[in-house]
Amino acid sequence: MIQPALIKRQRFILCLLFLLIIVTMVVGMGLGYASLSYDRLLPAILGKGTFKEEFILFSIRLPRIIITLLAGMSLALSGAILQGITRNDLADPGIIGINSGAGVAIAIFFLFFPVQAGSFIYLLPVIAFIGAFLTAFLIYVFSYKKNEGIQPVRLILIGVGFSMALSGIMIVLISSAERAKVDFIAKWLAGNIWGTDWPFIWALLPWLVILVPFTFYKANRLNILGLSEQVAIGVGIYVEKERILLLITAVALAASAVAVTGGIAFVGLMAPHIAKALVGPRNQLFIPVALFIGGWLLLLADTIGRNLAAPDGIPAGTMVAIIGAPYFLYLLLKK
Template sequence: MASLEQKRTARAIIVGIILIAVAAVVILVSLNTGTIRLSPASIWRTLLGGGTSDEQLILFDYRMPRIIITILAGIGLGISGAVLQGVSRNSLADPGILGIHAGAALGLILFVSFFRNMEGPTALLIPMFTFAGGAVISILIFMLAYDRFKGMIPIRLILVGIAVEAGVSALTLFLSLRLDEDNYSFAARWLAGSVWGREWVNVWALLPWIVLLVPIVYLRSRALDLFALGDETAAGVGSHVTRNRVIMLGLAVALSCASVSMAGGIGFIGLVAPHIARRLAGPQHRYYLPIAALVGLVILVTADTVGRSIFQPNAIPAGVVVAAIGGPYFLYLLLSTKPNSRRNS
């Protein structure tokens, strides 16, 4: 047993080191990518305090806030998806599929309608509104998926989430059509998953959510492992199933809503990242949660870099690039998952 645990730990560490190296390369490429290209040498020189005023402006005022937003949001979405799949015992669970992103989008549209200003200190309130929207919709979904005799039914959670997501998305679209031209343009870019124009204030708005909530999720990873045993077995070994499920769902909603509040309506990362992490590090959450975070980071930073480099001068939102990859992957998972395993999950 000790030997098996050591092998799993060593495997997770090796995979983590490789992903950190990949992430470093992707971030360096992203810093160098844009309408005005900066060489690696000029990037390092500017990071160390040198560089011209133009290089400092490009790197520190335009590219770094955008890249840090994609790093933080990728981590948040990867962890959120892993938690939702663990809680629901369904490998097809994802914050977007469950309707959480739709609730966040509704919160953002209400924010834009009320404040009509997304710049400066006001931007610090955006995660609050998206979290409130996501939380309200999540509570509605959880109430509809709850059975007073059987508790939270995982498969019903997925089906109710899909239905509620459709209705909330329609309401969000209706409200967005009532915005003025400038605010509608912002909302449309956000819904498409664009991180264009992000500033340091957006970084500070997202950073506390990721820094505080991700360690809490990791410390409760054992509760996620117990969910895989089934509610009755988990309760039999002393787990407070309903309470733990509510807590973990709340953490997943907070991470997801905070992430999309600054990165836009980006889907499928919460679906893809946990699957890849599980294949690389095994099923235990204490091993694959950090890997899911790194995979989400790499996917989102790469998608943003590809969207603004390959398609110049017309940049493609990162959400579109992720959807182009995540959509087919979702169909692959749907077709490759055995009916019995879906039923049991």
């Protein structure tokens, strides 16, 4: 049974994070290469602004903000699941190579299978999922031992090895590509939020609508899997079945996010850790908090990054890495 005090604390933190997200969204709407006066935001939202104001808000700023928020939530939830099923606090879809697998699949698809622009947007998450799933499957196979299960240290090392190998494959792919296509892939690798239009939101949203409730449904199984295999087997859980199902969920969440935002790491590492520090390790409590933290972190990183260096700004993936890399080293030394 969850203590009422913890539930109350969780609700307070969720409200606080919701306010932070709203404030960051409002700030992000006004800032940019073409500034929008804050006293004109509400009229523009209500459809009473000028053509320029409504174009900046609804065609440029708002889609990017929503995409960034949803992608941050997806990456945070993916990281939380990976840390739970591997019992490894350093697990993150960007660090262990899942994002790189998605990136290679997208690069191959983009370079060698030209399709119409409309269908390309909706195919991206599917292609990214295929690449990420194949990578995750290989990492899982190489880090698993029959009598001991998943080896956390082996998983991290093998994941980093796969990430480096896939980065090499990416370099080979883009070395002979056209300049315009190379520019796109380079932006993707840097974590530059490139999916900034409403169709990208409709391409990402169904994955979240299905997978977030499913993860909440499996929260108690994640609690048990986080203890040990012996305990999980003792309470009657089919460990491998549950672990593979949750791994596919984590891969799908990460792939759908990076398909429209690029190669962003560390959000899935930091958000679950911060959430656990705030409300404890029970998945029912910290997963909602991690969702909000992940969305806010990526939104904040993108808002700061795109306004630091005009006109193109600094990619959100780079801004997150500036914060996340030291945090990863801290966790590595601590563990």
